[in-house]
Amino acid sequence: MNGYQVPPYSNGNSGNGAGPSGNGGGGSGPGSKFGSVSLLSVDPPNINERLPKEIILRVFSHLDLVTLCRCSQVCKFWHQLAFDGSIWQNVSLFEYGKDITGAMVETLAKRCGGFLRSLNLRGCQNLNDSAMRAFSYHCVNLERLNLSDCRKLTNEACKHIRSCQNLLSLKVNSISNISDDGVRYLAKCERLVELDMSWCNISDEGLTRLAQSCRHLAALQLRGCRDITSHGVAELSRHCTGLRVLSLYECGHNIRDEAMQALGANCPELRTLCLSHCGHVTDTGMIGLAAGCGQLRNLEVAGCRLLSDSGFQALARGCPQLERLDLEDCVQVTDITLAALAAHCSHLRILTLSYCELLTDDGIRQLAGGLCAPESLQVLELDNCPHITDTALEHLVACHALQQIDLYDCQQITRSGIRRLVGHLPNLKVHAYFAPVTPPGQPEPRRRRYCRCCCSLL
Template sequence: MDEIRAAADPLDEAGLPPTPGTPNGIAPEGPIKKKSRARLLRGLSRISSSPTLAQVGRARSSSSPYPRGASLSCVSLATTPSPFGQPSTGSYFSQFPGADSSAATSIPGTPLHEFDECDEIGGVGRIRRLETSTPLTAPLPVEIRPRKTLFKLWASLPHEIKVHVLAYFEPKELVRASRVNKEFYKMCFDGQLWTSFDASEFYKDIPAESLAKIIVAAGPFVKDLNLRGCVQVEHYKRAEVIVKSCRNLINATLEGCRNFQRTTLHTLLRSNEKLANLNLTGLAAVTNQTCKIIAHSCPQLEVFNVSWCKHMDARGVKAVVESCARLRDLRVGEIKGFDNRDVAEAIFRTNNLERLILAGCDDLDDSALATMIHGKDPEIDVLTDRPVVPVRKLRHLDLSRCSRLTSQGVSALGHFVPDLEGLQLSGCSSLGDHALESILASAPRLTHLDLEDLVDLTNGLLSEHLAKAPCAPRLEHLSISYCENLGDAGMLPVMRACKSLRSVDMDNTRVSDLVLAEAAAMVRDRSSRTMERRSRPVIGLSLVVYDCQNVTWTGAREVLSRNAEIVVPRKQPPAAAAAAAGPGESAPRPIQTYPTEVISLKCFYGWQMTVDEHTKRVLRGDFGSAARLERKWAEYMQANEEAGAAGAGVRRRRRRAREAQMAHADEEEGGAGTVGRRRARTAACAVM
């Protein structure tokens, strides 16, 4: 090895340092050796002089003996060829005492160098100077560096455009963005962004103090305030702060603020003269005095809701009705005192109401209702025997649970409410056919009719009056639940005449499978079919027939079958048939049409899971799977009925019932394409 090192590093006999300006201090006197041989010798020299490079598992920083201000590559650990046979000043051995030294080691310390072993010129490594100090910080990656251009763009935008951008934020997002800096705080609470404040969606996620601060900051600009259910403002101090800030309200909803103080509420009403929509449902602070303040301070009121306010009566409603000439929507459910003739006469004189909600007003009787419609002591026409008064502008009338009303009082509506669209009479158990005959004959715009729990109604009202009424083509919602005398004789004509029905409630009635079949046929006739396989149907009719003794699984199956029906027309247009033919096919394929409307059925609870699964498959366009489920269910129901029959072959019929039940359960659970192991099941029930 010494011979190899001597050959690689020849020493000058004089022991002088290398001559500057020549490679390695050696003058090129003789011929230059080949590069390959020099590279081999230099590599062997490096291996022999760097035994510690083979060690693994030790970090370079912990084993480096150099100062912090420089770094060294693996090449710098080897001795550099020198004409004097001594290591260079930047070598590994020149840094420790005890190593061989010469005149070259006494030279003052020079900057360390690193040799690039891959780039050589004339067999000598190229020198690259390193920094003497290592930087203590590193630059961020490009992908997470802040984009200065974006902030410059935002800073250059006008204030109006910035506010317009922030207008797309939700209230919760605006509160979060306000914490960026002072500029964002100022913009996020700009009055233009808070003209409408609806806290009903996020009031549970925001502290009471923050909610109060938001309303205080944006209060002068808020026009629509919705604090429905906000229990945070129950404390009187927070409520007072909110009331003092909001002075330009147009729409105010305080429903659910149970402990709202009476003085605070009165202050709010006095300071907002532009109120047009006021909802005080269920507030204990509302009294007749509150209604007088509203009548005096809010002349532009249009919608007034004081339902379930127990500390007021109809006299407060009278004050509001007489003073607010623009009032068109009055909701006073569960309010006492409507048997007062003066209140009824005040409502008659206004004749501006389009919606009147009197649900649960037990004091309302026939005389008061007749006064609201005809007035007090009206003139009677001798030819028609009707009062000579202007017709009412009512479009929606709710008289639900007004138990003192009879047919005589409700019949006063006939011929005086031509614009009526919605009529709710559920719970008025004393009403009969006579109460509705004149109304159905004179209300051509009627679309919603609620007759729930009217036990005295007969099939004649439906077949002779409702089915032949001017409103029959427009009727969309009909409820006859718990009308125990109504059955097929009344509902079949209604299903044929009312082609626009969207929901029918017939639970606890005498209707049978015939009504379900007629409803399925009606939906099929009125709805168009499509040839697009990927189209998805929608629910066009909702039927409620649970607890109907005459409805069997056969009627439910009829509805399911029509929902998943795929029809092939008998006569197909030539153009459509040619378009249906695939490339290279001689005969065209038959065109299939798919439904666009289906029926949502609510029936006996034992069948409801199957009905819901079938409807789910139909709505996602899986008609084949839905038809297969319907067929399996029908086989199971039929086998189950046979198993319950007496006579010979009982065991065989029960076995068939169990097999049908298993097949139906498999289809209902997985449908098409189910893989894997199914859960274990118990034996079939002999009853169900």
């Protein structure tokens, strides 16, 4: 032999006697030359035998969908565990939206069964109504369902969803095929707390039916539902008095002061309200809202051009807990509004004043000296405020918590003013734009001009 070789291990005793002692028939084995060599069998530990099934399931429950499917291909035992319903309680297929088919979703429903609690199918554009039928049959304990942008779904899907009586949160926004007929089925889910029906074709009829049945609603998104009027909002406020979040963004001119007065009278727990681009709301509505919604934290009224200082003065006095206020393009707002906010709203963190063209440096001075400025104010947006100058930036030095300021198209703001502000607030992010300086060109020769009135040469 040129070198020592370990003989292959055998579980049994071979007939040739080539065992560990080397006393076999040939006598020329390693044992005869080096003495007794004992080779022990050391099998690698089997994780399936060393760990309880419950521990492996717990590990699998923390894996993402792709990794879990890969683990299912290791062995039959892992395949069984990987598709155990207990670890499929929260499923999100959002990242694979365009690749998900209705048949795949039906298979998933059968595997998850009653274990499934939360399902995110947002953007699964191939999803159809039959898949919802499978979920309504197998996943009766479903609590959270996101079907946003599943645009092939219709009212028939709502008919199946009504079987999920434990449903607490539902998102069907951007599904234009859902109308008041679909809402009639969804109203059977009486435990709903959160509902998003933005950009669906619903009207006051559907909203009223929903409010009458789902009295526990706390958050409702109705963005872009232009057939909803003040009457529907009033009905909502009467039946869902615990409402905390309501978005009527771009619901149009049908939302008027009566809706705001109804919310103020019936929804004292309201925390967040979006009225952006509801252009017929006036100071009267704002005063009614402020009178009853003292817990309001976030208000968006961008593009509500009929609102003025008197409405926002009432808001500041009645809603001192305000944290975020969006007044973009409220063209009647003046320094008086800023003075009211400075005096009453000590928790204000985010304030948008873009396109409020009547504001001046004095308004910023009052805001910077107010209750919110030293510790609370973090974001201030002043885009396209033509009367704001570097003097306003000097006042903002007192806002120690300020993290971001937007100054696009503020023509009287200079680079040096911004540098001085950043010198006092080094962590501040400034968003501004300065048009590049155009180099002077050669003077053009004087040309003859014609008067358009008499066509005579000038």
